Structure formats: structure tokens, C-alpha cells
Amino acid sequence: MIEFQDVGVVYAGSDSPALTGVSLSVAPGQWVALLGANGSGKSTLARLANALILPTTGAVHVDGMDTRDESVVWDVRSRVGLVQQSPENQIVGTIAEEDVAFGPENLGIPTAELRTRVDAALSAVGLDGFQRREPHLLSEGQKQRLAIAGALAMRPAYLVLDEPTAMLDGTGRADVLAIVRSLRASGVGILHITHHLADIASADRAAVLDSGAIVFEGTPADLFADPGRVRRLGIGLPPMTTLVSVLRERGHAVPATTVEAESLVESLWPS
Amino acid sequence: MRVPVSFGQYVPVASAVHTLDAKTKMGLVASFTAGIFLVDGFPGMGVMGLVVVLAVALSRVPPRIAVRGVRALSFILTFTLLAHALRWNPATVALVRLGPLAIDGPGLAEGLFFAVRIVLLVVGTSLLTLTTTPVQLTDGLERVMRPLEIVRFPAGEVAMMLTIALRFIPTTAQEAEKIIIAQTARGARFDEGGPIRRARAFVPVLVPLFVNLFRRAEELALAMESRCYRGGAGRTRLNVSAMTVTDWSVLAIGTLVLVGIGLAL
Ligand SMILES: Nc1ncnc2c1ncn2[C@@H]1O[C@H](COP(=O)(O)OP(=O)(O)OP(=O)(O)O)[C@@H](O)[C@H]1O
Ligand SMILES: [Mg+2]
Secondary structure, three states: OEEEEEEEEOOOOOOOOOEEEEEEEEOOOOEEEEEEOOOOOHHHHHHHHOOOOOOOEEEEEEOOEEOOOHHHHHHHHHHEEEEOOOHHHHOOOOOHHHHHHHHHHHOOOOHHHHHHHHHHHHHHOOOOOOOOOOHHHOOHHHHHHHHHHHHHOOOOOEEEEEOOOOOOOHHHHHHHHHHHHHHHHOOOEEEEEEOEHHHHOOOOEEEEEEOOEEEEEEOHHHHHOOHHHHHHOOOEOOHHHHHHHHHHHOOOOOOOOOOOHHHHHHHHOOO | OOOOOOOOOOOOOOOHHHHOOHHHHHHHHHHHHHHHHHOOOHHHHHHHHHHHHHHHHHHOOOHHHHOHHHHOOHHHHHHHHHHHHEEEOOOOOEEEEEOOEEEEHHHHHHHHHHHHHHHHHHHHHHHHHHHOOHHHHHHHHHHHHHHHHHHOOOHHHHHHHHHHHHHHHHHHHHHHHHHHHHHHHOOOOOOOOOHHHHHHHOHHHHHHHHHHHHHHHHHHHHHHHHOOOOOOOOOOOOOOOOOOHHHHHHHHHHHHHHHHHHHHO
């Protein structure tokens, strides 16, 4: 479990806090989506999760370990994989497989096992056969997936994805979301930061940050049910929700909480 | 306006020299250097010359490319030749005489000997970078430097620095190209005026390029920490290029022959 307990963060040299009184938790096998406008503190929260920054007030615990305890820092980081916002700036290797191996190499994993881990991680993100490809020859979506593979190869219990779909088109986004779904199925806890409301339909829980404070926590369906709030918070509505509210305005009996295409079809044409 | 994304000198052809391990080639370069400095006479230098010609032929590197490094040395070569050949009022029989300055036979021979040595040294050692990819070179270097860790030389860290530099050279070149295109679209000219004006035209390119590089470096450092990088100690490696029996035999025989020539001739 990753637990943020009443966390506040004030960056050095800044007078307004980046986060205030944030409490949130991510359990193993749980997909928690975190939304918020630019500068609302999403990346700050992400970096708290693996002890890249420490809370000014409150505490962050990872499987019971306090991130402020220096003796557990590397344990925390090997349990919480972090994929940052721009994939380009976190690829270390000169070829794809070397980059994926970077994390487990740092953990001192023996060479024979490194090979299996690297190949498994690349195939988990659909990059089979890209082992020897140079990073600068990859597309944005492939770089993004390579960065995810780099975190996966460390076999983390939790994965924090900071806007993994920000620079991707429709298919690229669907690919990344499919990876997230299968990771959740294998028991990895996921903190998924995003700008796109459409990305979170299948998440277990959703939270919204506004100016450093959590202003909503609940299921994605609850969030979608309140389009007014969503609009006020400056996060875009997914196309499905827009469709549902248009249908409701025209008098169709569609539940306001509909997020999946199948259930929409079901309520319009009951079988 | 294009910024070349390829860099380094590697010539991608298939040859016996290319398949040798980087460490083997480094060892051979060391023996070759020792041999060529031990040789003291034209017969020995001649044999060394044959060795270089043979190595270039084996590597399948086009001879034109193999000798490319020599051209840059034309000044040093001329200087070496003249420094040895020119005498002030020599008592010997001069070949050419210009007032008190003269060139005599022994001096000319000596100058030629040193010039040939420099040429062979440059061609011979450049075969290493011509037949080894930068990645293989870095890995080999890390392995070769490892014994220096005893005297606290950070071999792993130096190798990591080289790797990151290699990783970001193409990215930076691509970025420079993007900025140049963006500035050109706003009316900047990079191909007009004298050298000073041309150099100044690049200032608006370099400033954003460096700002981006620093931002990149900061994010990269965080990403490396996220992935548990704490220096070279305790790190394992995915690709450990091992020296084969062939490598060891080539290295052993090569060293014997090269140093042998040096000692004998
Ligand atoms: N290293 C830093 N030093 C000082 N202030 C910072 C630092 N990093 C972020 N901030 C500030 O903290 C606040 C939250 O930033 P953060 O990057 O967490 O937002 P975000 O929600 O991730 O934004 P975005 O959607 O643009 O990625 C912002 O006001 C930002 O300016
Ligand atoms: Mg952010």
C-alpha cells in the first residue's frame, strides 16, 4: 500500500505550497487515477511516492516504510516504479535493451536473469524485437512504452505513471491503457496521472487535485456524473460523457453514470 | 541546413577485425604502440608498415578512410621532417644548401624515420575506432579501466558518463535541427555573411539548446535515481562482451609479434 497521509509540500524558495493536506492511498492491484489542471501538483505527488522528494508535513508510507527514513530509500524506489512525464529524458541506454536493463542492473540482478527480465518487460509493452533499436529512432509512443518497460523490469509492486498518454494519439493511448489494465490484473498497484478524463473510465478510483488539494475522491462514474464540477476543475470531459449528457438532455433514459460503450448500448436497446 | 545525426568514425563493414572484441583491439593497439616505439631502424619500420597495411586490408576499411587521420597531421609531419633534416652550417655533405641552412642525408633520413612513425601510429591506432562501435568501445573501456578502481578511479561512473553522452548526442543533434528550422522559419539566416556573422547567427540556436540540455540533465538525474542508480558499485551488466579463445589467441600472438619486431629490429 502507498499511503499519503495529510501530506504538504513546500518547494524550497517558493512561498505557496505545491500540496496541502493530501491524503490518498494506492493498494496492490488497484488502479487509482489522479487528475488535475496544469500546476495542480500532480507530478509533485508522483515524486513523493518514490522518495524523490520528501513531504514537508505529513508522511508517505510505502508498504509501511516511511519515505523519510534514509535507510529504506532504495527499497522504496525498487518497489515503486516511476515513469516521468517526458520519456525522452529518462531513457539512459544507447539501445532499447540496455535502457530496460538499467534499473535491474542497479539492483545487482545477475546477468542471466537480466536477459529474461528485459525480454519480458519489452514484450509486456509490445516492443518485442526492438531490443537493439536506438532510442532516438523510436516514435513518441514507442519511447513512452520503452520508459514503462524500464520501470517494469525492476518488478515493482507499484507503478506511478505521470501523464503517460500526454503526447500520444488515439492508438498510442489505447496501447498504454491496455498495458495498465494488464498490470492491474497481475496485482500491480497503479497511480495513473492524467489530463484526459477519457483515460480513467476503467480505473478503480479517481481523485482530482486542484491547487495542491484533493477536491474529489471517488469512483470514475461518480466523477463523470457531475459534469459541472468537472468543467469547473478544468479537466476535459470524455466524449462518452458528453454523448450521455446530450442524450439525457434530449430525454433518453440513460443513467448519468454511464462510462462504457456497452452499457450505453444496453440502456438504449435493452436486450 | 542539416545537422548530421551520425557521428564517430565507425565504418560498418563485416570483417575479421570488426568481430574481434573491443578489449582485444585495445590490447593490440597498446602492443603496436610499444612495438613502433621500440623499433630503431628502417627495416623494423618497414615491417611495421607491412603490419599496418595488412591490418587495414583485413579490416576491409577503405584505405582512403583509413589514412584520413593523416591529413590533419600534415603540419606536424612537415615540422618533424624539417626539425630533423635542417642543419646550421653542417660539416657533412649537404644535399640542399640555402646560406648557412642546409639539409643533409643523415638528417633527412632521421626526419623521415620519425615522420613515418607518426603516420603508421595514426593509421594503426585509428583502426580501433574505425572498426569498433562507440557502444562497444565504452563497454570495453569500462572493463579495461576496472583495475584502476583499486586506486579509487571511478571506472563505472566514467563509463556511465560516456554512455549518456553517446545516448544524447543524436537527440541533441535532432533538437538543434528543430531549433534551426524554427529560427529559419522566423527569418534567421545561417548561410550569409562572413565567418563572424555566421557564428553569431548560431547564438539564438545555442541558447535554447543549452537551456534544454540543462533541463534534460535534471530530469535524467531524477529518472536515474528513480531506477536506483547509486554509482558503479554493485551494478551488474546485461551485455558483458566476453573475450573468446580466438580473441585471447589473437591478442597473445599479436602482442608477441608486435613487441618482438620492436625488440629485434
Ligand atoms: N522543483 C520545483 N521547485 C519549485 N517549485 C516547483 C518545482 N516543481 C514544481 N513546482 C511548482 O509546484 C506546483 C505544482 O507543480 P507540479 O509539477 O506538481 O504540477 P503538475 O500538476 O504536475 O503540472 P503539469 O500538469 O503541468 O505537469 C507548480 O506551481 C510548480 O510551479
Ligand atoms: Mg506534471
